[in-house]
Amino acid sequence: MLEIREYQPRDWDAMAVIHDRARLDELKASVGIEAFLSFYGKDLQ
Secondary structure (H helix, E strand, O other): OOOOOOOOHHHHHHHHHHHHHHHHHHHHOOOOHHHOOOOOOOOOO
């Protein structure tokens, strides 16, 4: 079952990981992963 709730500050880490991983896929299909910038400044390549 899926529960939808309001954003909470403890959600930030998971959201940043999801964003960074999805962003790499986006960049591979467009300008290249060299343009990648993480929310945390970490290199996930």
